[in-house]
Amino acid sequence: MSGILVDGLIPGLVSVTFRTLSAEAVISLAAEAGLGAVEWGGDVHVPAGALATAERVRERSADAGLEIAAYGSYHRAGQSDPADFAAVADTAAALGAPTVRVWAGVHGSAQTGPAERAAVVTGIRSAADAAAARGLRIALEYHRNTLTDTLESALRLLDEVDRPTVLPYWQPARGAAVGPSRAEVAALLGKGLRTAHVFSWAADGTRLPLEARADLWRPVLADLTGPAASLASGRRRYALLEFVAGDEPAAFTRDAATLCSWLAHPEI
Numbered sequence: 001m002s003g004i005l006v007d008g009l010i011p012g013l014v015s016v017t018f019r020t021l022s023a024e025a026v027i028s029l030a031a032e033a034g035l036g037a038v039e040w041g042g043d044v045h046v047p048a049g050a051l052a053t054a055e056r057v058r059e060r061s062a063d064a065g066l067e068i069a070a071y072g073s074y075h076r077a078g079q080s081d082p083a084d085f086a087a088v089a090d091t092a093a094a095l096g097a098p099t100v101r102v103w104a105g106v107h108g109s110a111q112t113g114p115a116e117r118a119a120v121v122t123g124i125r126s127a128a129d130a131a132a133a134r135g136l137r138i139a140l141e142y143h144r145n146t147l148t149d150t151l152e153s154a155l156r157l158l159d160e161v162d163r164p165t166v167l168p169y170w171q172p173a174r175g176a177a178v179g180p181s182r183a184e185v186a187a188l189l190g191k192g193l194r195t196a197h198v199f200s201w202a203a204d205g206t207r208l209p210l211e212a213r214a215d216l217w218r219p220v221l222a223d224l225t226g227p228a229a230s231l232a233s234g235r236r237r238y239a240l241l242e243f244v245a246g247d248e249p250a251a252f253t254r255d256a257a258t259l260c261s262w263l264a265h266p267e268i
Contacts (some may be wrong), residue, residue, distance in 0.1 A: 008225045011259045012037030012069050014197060014242040017252065019044045023057050027064045029249055033256035037069040039101070039195075039240050042088065046095055048073065049087040054094035062096075069195065069238045070139060071097035076146075077123030078105045078116060085127045089134050098236070099137045099195075101169065102127055104146040109153035120147055121160045128163040137165045139195060142188075144173070151184045158191050167192040171242075175203025178216050185223050194235060196224060198259060199243040207245040210255040214262075222266055239263070 013030045015023070015038055023045045030038055038061060040046045046054050061068055071092035075085055092100045105112060105120040112120070128138045140148050140157070148154040154168060168188045172181050185193065200213035210217065221239065241259060244251040 009196075009221065009237050009239040009263055010036040010067065010069070011256065011263055012039065012067070012238050012240045013252070013256075014039045014041070014072065014240045015045045016041035016043065016072065017242050017244055018247065018249070020247075023053075024060060027057075027060055027066060029252060030066055030256075031064040033253050034260055035066070035241075035256055037067040037238055037240070039070040039072050039238075040068065040095060040097070042071060042073040042091070046071065046091060048084070048091050051091060051094045054091050058094065058096045067236070068095055068097045069236070069240060070099040070101050071095055072101045074103065075100075075127060076103040076106055077127060078120035080123070082123060082126040082130075085130050089127075089130050089136060092131070092136055093134045097136070099139045099167070100127070100131055101139045101141055103141050103143065104148045104154075104157060106145065107147075108145050108149045109147050112147060117147065117160075121157065124157075124161045124166060125163060128161065128166050132163075132165050137167060138163070139167050139169050142169045142171050142197075151187055155187060155191065167194060169193070169195050169197065171197035171199070172201070172213075172216060172220075174201045174205055176216060178219060181216060181220055182223055185220055189223070193224075194237045196220070196239050197242045198239050199241065199255075201243070207243055209245060209251065210241070210258045218262060218266075221262055225263075225266065 012035050015026050042048050073088045075088050131138050142148045147157050200208040200210050
């Protein structure tokens with residue numbers, strides 16, 4: 001399949017990139033673009049508790065040759081009811097997702113006091129234990145307005161949670177500088193980083209063609225497949241496209257071609 005490397009990154013798509021399209025349309029787009037995986041979102045395409053939908057999407061993804069990279073839930077540790085996570089985990093299991101993405105609270109690290117931070121830690125641990133009982137891992141979305149809004153806070157949070165089945169995601173900040181981004185990736189690789197959400201945004205939030213940030217993504221992708229990443233050898237790792245310009249399928253197809261080309265020719 002185009003762009004997939006041995007012991008490298010599998011290119012894929014985050015399904016929420018196309019919330020207005022059906023799961024079947026998302027599958028067709030991803031497969032036609034030569035991608036190898038999809039992270040299915042829990043807000044539209046595979047709602048929590050919709051086990052029959054999860055099983056159908058699992059089967060149709062497999063028929064198209066697409067792996068399930070993860071289940072992208074909107075469970076927010078410290079705010080969502082821990083009891084609600086059972087439905088999330090059951091849906092991920094029915095989907096065949098090895099990992100459930102969760103959010104580390106609802107406020108940024110600078111706005112979160114000790115009690116709220118402790119509640120987020122407790123919530124992540126609860127989710128991790130429920131997921132582990134089903135053979136699943138937890139991945140923390142690397143995102144502003146959560147406790148993973150800075151590298152320092154994200155690393156501290158992972159240490160506080162102290163669960164081997166809780167791993168980080170990574171995605172760049174708006175207008176991200178290359179040096180700090182590579183430093184984040186390097187540090188998070190030491191915590192089990194396996195997945196990056198791949199997109200190019202200007203500092204003002206304008207969505208750009210992926211190739212516009214080749215200066216960022218070429219070295220970052222090299223880091224994600226380099227010696228430090230070899231610590232995760234044998235584990236599935238993903239570079240998942242998200243947030244294409246104008247939410248347009250044509251923009252996605254161009255970005256997918258760019259990503260696959262970069263992965264197939266990392267030396268360029």
